[in-house]
Amino acid sequence: MEKKIKLLVVDDEAIVGKRLKPSLEKHGYEVETLGNGRSAIERIGEKDFDIIITDVRMDDVDGMQILEYVMGKSPFTKVIIITGYATVELAREALVKGAFDFIAKPFKPSDLRVIIEKAEKELKP
Amino acid sequence: MQRNKIIVVIFEDLNIREVAVHYAAVLAHRINARIIFLLLMEYNSDSKDEVELLKQKYEDIILKRISEIIGNNISVQAEVMVGNRRSEFYKFLASHRSFHTAIWGGDENAAMEKTGRSAGHWMASIKDELSCPLVIPKKKYKSR
Numbered sequence A: 001m002e003k004k005i006k007l008l009v010v011d012d013e014a015i016v017g018k019r020l021k022p023s024l025e026k027h028g029y030e031v032e033t034l035g036n037g038r039s040a041i042e043r044i045g046e047k048d049f050d051i052i053i054t055d056v057r058m059d060d061v062d063g064m065q066i067l068e069y070v071m072g073k074s075p076f077t078k079v080i081i082i083t084g085y086a087t088v089e090l091a092r093e094a095l096v097k098g099a100f101d102f103i104a105k106p107f108k109p110s111d112l113r114v115i116i117e118k119a120e121k122e123l124k125p
Numbered sequence B: 001m002q003r004n005k006i007i008v009v010i011f012e013d014l015n016i017r018e019v020a021v022h023y024a025a026v027l028a029h030r031i032n033a034r035i036i037f038l039l040l041m042e043y044n045s046d047s048k049d050e051v052e053l054l055k056q057k058y059e060d061i062i063l064k065r066i067s068e069i070i071g072n073n074i075s076v077q078a079e080v081m082v083g084n085r086r087s088e089f090y091k092f093l094a095s096h097r098s099f100h101t102a103i104w105g106g107d108e109n110a111a112m113e114k115t116g117r118s119a120g121h122w123m124a125s126i127k128d129e130l131s132c133p134l135v136i137p138k139k140k141y142k143s144r
Helices: A014-026 A037-046 A063-073 A088-096 A109-123 B018-031 B051-070 B085-094 B122-129
Strands: A006-010 A030-034 A051-055 A078-083 A101-104 B005-011 B033-041 B076-082 B101-104
Touching (some): A006 A037, A014 A109, A063 A088, A088 A101, A109 B051, B005 B018, B018 B101, B033 B051, B051 B076
Parallel strands (some): A006 A030, A051 A078, A078 A101, B005 B101
């Protein structure tokens, strides 16, 4: 049996995780959701995820800090940045720091799925 | 001589507005710039084609159409990005240093209006972030 891709969704808007989880699980992914950056850092420390989807603006620990932590800890993990406050500068910062992709809210689930599928292909040896 | 100035022409579908292509060609000739034709396409989840195949298909279509309009004497480049248009355009801008001019090749009104019929159009919300002028070529001048 093929191993499931492990996905973590981090967003302080609970509705994002709530909507994405079932839609991604339906496509065969193993999905965890967390509502803040601090618990995400803890969880990433305990478990290796294949793909992490994180919001940028969050209290305490933001999405860029999560990206930097992941790049140091497990550089093969693909980080997808999502944000409701997209700017060119933010996109540039995310990509320069090593984000796999960047997506501005609001987006359609299919927009995100295309990016996840692209990331998944790069995970495969 | 190397052409450092870049003109970007933005389309949001395969309906290529000739006036935008002509404008870009004339301007490129005048200021000795090269042109990137950027096509931002939504991904159709019903599509059976893989994204990379779609990109190649669209790129071929756009280059063929452009050569029909302005011939083959101008060196052009086509770039196709598939996904959420606003996000793809942010990434495109983030990965290029700067442009001399951006030319809007989509619906004339969409890029202008922040309110009204085209309110919420992705280009209307992003155009203020461009670090170069955005030109919306029009075939006919409409007096107010």
